[in-house]
Amino acid sequence: AQTVTQSQPEMSVQEAETVTLSCTYDTSESDYYLFWYKQPPSRQMILVIRQEAYKQQNATENRFSVNFQKAAKSFSLKISDSQLGDAAMYFCALEGTYKYIFGTGTRLKVLA
Amino acid sequence: DVKVTQSSRYLVKRTGEKVFLECVQDMDHENMFWYRQDPGLGLRLIYFSYDVKMKEKGDIPEGYSVSREKKERFSLILESASTNQTSMYLCASSLAPWSYNEQFFGPGTRLTVL
Numbered sequence: 148a149q150t151v152t153q154s155q156p157e158m159s160v161q162e163a164e165t166v167t168l169s170c171t172y173d174t175s176e177s178d179y180y181l182f183w184y185k186q187p188p189s190r191q192m193i194l195v196i197r198q199e200a201y202k203q204q205n206a207t208e209n210r211f212s213v214n215f216q217k218a219a220k221s222f223s224l225k226i227s228d229s230q231l232g233d234a235a236m237y238f239c240a241l242e243g244t245y246k247y248i249f250g251t252g253t254r255l256k257v258l259a
Numbered sequence: 260d261v262k263v264t265q266s267s268r269y270l271v272k273r274t275g276e277k278v279f280l281e282c283v284q285d286m287d288h289e290n291m292f293w294y295r296q297d298p299g300l301g302l303r304l305i306y307f308s309y310d311v312k313m314k315e316k317g318d319i320p321e322g323y324s325v326s327r328e329k330k331e332r333f334s335l336i337l338e339s340a341s342t343n344q345t346s347m348y349l350c351a352s353s354l355a356p357w358s359y360n361e362q363f364f365g366p367g368t369r370l371t372v373l
Contacts, residue, residue, distance in 0.1 A: 156299075180359050192349070192364040199359055238301060244357050245315060247292065251301035 149174045151241050153250035160229045161258050167214075168224045168253045170239030179243040181215070181222045186236040186252075195237070198222065231257050262286070263365040265350050271371045278337040280368050282350030290353040291333035292362065293317075293325060295346040302349065308333055309356040340372045 150173045160166035172181070183195040198206045198215050206213050210230075214223045226233055234257045239250040266281035284291065290309050294302040294317075304317030306325040314325050322344060326334045333352075337344055347369050351362040 153301075182361065184362075184364075191366050192351075194361040197359060197361060240302075242357065247304050247307065247317070247362075249294075249302035249304075251299060 149176075149241060149243060149246050149248050151239050151248045151250040153239055153253050155253045156251070157254045157256070159256040159258055160226070160233075162229055162231060164229055165225060165227045166229055166255065168226075168237055168239075168255065170222045170224070170250055172220050172222060172239070172241050172248075174220075174241060174243055174246075176243045176246075179241060181213075182240040182242065183211075183213070183222075183224045184238045184240060184249075185233075186238065187232075188235070192238070196224065226255075229257050231259060233257050263350055263352055263363050265348075265365040265368050267368050268366060269369050269371075271373065272337075272340050273373055274341060276337075276340050276372075278340050278370070278372075280335040280337075280348055280350075280370070282333045282335070282352075282365055283331055284333075284352040284363070285331065286352070286354075286363075287330065288352035288354050288363075289330075290356045290360075290362075291327065292351040292353075293323075293333065293335045294349045294351065295319070296349055296367070297346050305335065340370075342372050344370065345372045346370060 181198045186192040241248045292307045293305040308327045324336045350365040354360040
């Protein structure tokens with residue numbers, strides 16, 4: 148069975164600091180895709196960043212980057228220079244053939 | 260911009276009622292999804308469709324059915340609503356299945372079954 152585990156239900160970060168959200172997954176497929184989505188309070192879910200499993204280079208999008216460790220099946224999200232607008236639920240997701248698996252989410256609080 | 264719309268933001272129904280949740284996307288996406296979101300459980304896939312009239316069961320299809328008669332519209336049907344189906348329902352679409360393409364989500368429908 149394919150699974151996605153987010154072990155941190157809630158995290159806090161001081162504004163302008165850096166925070167890392169963890170995600171581990173399990174899949175038997177060799178070709179798959181990993182995503183981080185953000186769900187702000189009462190707003191629609193949007194993509195933060197994505198990674199193709201066959202690419203070793205870690206994806207980066209402005210202040211957001213991932214640490215993809217394929218052998219360890221780990222896909223963590225690092226947010227640098229945290230801003231108040233980063234406060235949201237963050238979901239890690241795995242997409243494989245006929246499979247779309249989301250984690251349980253991490254609620255990120257940003258402290259002013 | 261891709262827009263995914265859902266017919267209702269809030270819905271209150273009675274046990275045993277037949278419930279229809281409608282979702283429309285305007286970017287000619289092949290893939291459409293229905294998820295339910297519950298606290299502590301994240302998003303769980305109910306059904307998805309990768310082409311018109313094609314559908315696949317997700318992880319929790321029991322008690323639900325779907326219809327996709329047109330490419331842009333994907334409906335979730337609760338044949339006989341029960342209280343354990345009280346939840347937030349999210350619709351999403353993506354350009355093509357099993358790919359690098361991101362999912363675009365609707366605003367969600369919060370369904371309460373009394």
